[in-house]
Amino acid sequence: MDFSVDDAARERIEALRAFGREHVRPAGLEADREGRPIPVGHAYFDAAMQHGYGRTRWGREDADAGASNTRMALLLAEEFAYWDRGVMIANPGPSLPEQSVIGMGTDEQKERYLGPFVAPDRPRWACFAMTEPGAGSDAAAIQTRARKDGDGWILNGAKCFIGSASRSDWILVQATLDPTKGRAAQRAFFVEQGTPGLGPFKTEKKMGLKAYESASFSLTDVRVPAANLLGGEARYERKAGFKAAMQTFNAGRPVIAANAVGIGRAALDEAIRFAREHDLLGRDRVRDRIEAMARKVRMARLVCLRAGQLADLRRANIQEASMSKALAATVALESASLGLELLGAAGARGDALIEKLYRDAKAMDIVEGTGQIQRMIIARQLVGLPRN
Template sequence: MISFQMTDEQRQMQRLARRFAEEEMRPVAPECDEQERFPREVYEKAHRAGLITYRFPEEYLGGGVDSLLTSCIISEELFWGCAGMATSFGVTALAAGLIHWFGTEEQKRRWLTFLCDPKQARLGAVCLTEPGAGSDFGAIRTRAIRRGDEWVINGRKCFITNGGIADLYLVFAKTKPEDGHNGVSLFLVPKDAPGISGGKKERKMGQRASHTGDVIFEDCRIPAEFLVGEENRGFFYAMKMLEHSRPIVGAAAVGVARAAYEYALDYAKRRVQFGRPIFHHQSISFMLADMRTKIDAARFLVWRAAELADRGESCALEGSMAKAYAAEMAMEVTTQAVQILGGYGYMRDFPVEKWMRDAKVLSIYEGTTQIQKLVMSRLM
């Protein structure tokens, strides 16, 4: 039976995330955006509140809430609070997910627990993108070569969320270059491994409260047992990761769009022009009606994809549909919110311009809208 009813657990998690977003994230979001600073202290509070690694088993210090739909519900609220902070939060869970899905039991007990421990609140990062390899997975040039009981990694990763400040990196590197995307493997690299360093920190249009930077590997040596899963299976692992992360990015877009819509609606009810609130002018009320409709449509696409995953089915097509539609919707809705506020919307004293800047990258990371359409067309 089809239902849009949340479980009691999902409602409880939604309330927790919404309260945290309102009380801990929003008050510092403008300052962090202005200073381009990731607030580690807010991350630590979120970890202690159980909002980072709740999806993983309790035996590894996770929350035991194994549901992609619940993750989407929580992500919508956190991105409503601040997209930059929430992106950094989510990447730790993304790194933990790779260990949970593909790591050995020993790796899970050591490294999944390492990331899930709320008392330590460690940061994770996923190193996939390179200067010449974004959506083209086979173009990865970072190399990992086996030498005795070690792997030696050389290369540079760019646009890495938490890059340079993370405590643990999940790194995709070529181990069999002649096989293209089928010659990539996945590795665990702690921040104190010899030969790893942080590079340039990026200056971004939006999501400035997340730290994005280069990660550089120069004869970086790690033990042989830090290979995650099977050698040369990295492409499969990345596709699994992206299949589950794309609905979450869709939920993130819903959260950003909802924030802008709610602010614009409240403003339209208070702003008086020509003798009455601008909401009562059809040109404005119809804009808001369209915004609300598209937000709800995006949310339901996200929920459908997540529900499929929770039933153990593939959500590759539905996840790409949800991510592509929701990301473009967020850009449209935040732009309309700026338009409704007029000159005030363009000023940094009002939050809608931040949400508009934050929304743009949602149609770029985790695969651009154009890549989502390529995925969709191939699956169709």
């Protein structure tokens, strides 16, 4: 298994490292101390835009080439999260729904919804809303209803924990035509900000990752035109083939795993820095903790890169993707915990980086499929059962 990267890739990681040191870590610490997401007009977003964030991959040959290199994307995801994973998600851009729009959107939808992200005049956001107060892991249980009404659709329901929702130009809302029919009855709709019946938005209070907004909101008789159904009506006649294609490889969960590796590595470096400054490196028990952190972080990175390599080869990686996420999220938490132990009282203070990393790390086991769900997927695959 060759996980080496070329000089151009190394340069991109170095550039991100400098950006992370100068802009990302300070913005993340500030948001954490103030207990609120980075405000929309914050100077961080100007710096992020200058660094190239906020733009869509749609129609960009250079970006498309980069996207096919999952390993590269994973190393960048690790590096960003090393400096602050919450800030990474706060970045402007079409984020989570971008891939769905590129893969399933009609030409008009790509133009209308991704067009403004080609050369954005200001920081712009978009988001994907799946989770509901009664439907998290079990996404088939969502209750937000979509009802055909003349030439449009009426949406009613409630969503929670949706990243950057109140600042998004549009939200891709997952809804069901019939809650008794599971995933087959689900559709996604573009809901533009300001549409009557959308909101109000309430920012959730989170234990970590405070730099980005997670919001709950409701949809009350929200009317959208027929053109806002992702992919248009025609898409649903050829859905089965698409679903099969999506299930063969997965690039999303390894990104969360890479983020977790970044957090684990940050905890390791913080522990070494502290031990060096306090002349503790001569103690066996201090070195034991450092060794355990380093070993586990490296192990998690290897599993994560293997999942990425399989995605690059367009080979099935469901097991590896789930293994990478289940493992790396646990390792990040363990690494931050060992770091906290090593720093002792100094680490437990509310303004210590290590305690922030501990709070940030926990969320990596929850988002995009909890640890239990990943372990269930792995076990079902191992014994030859379908995913669910």
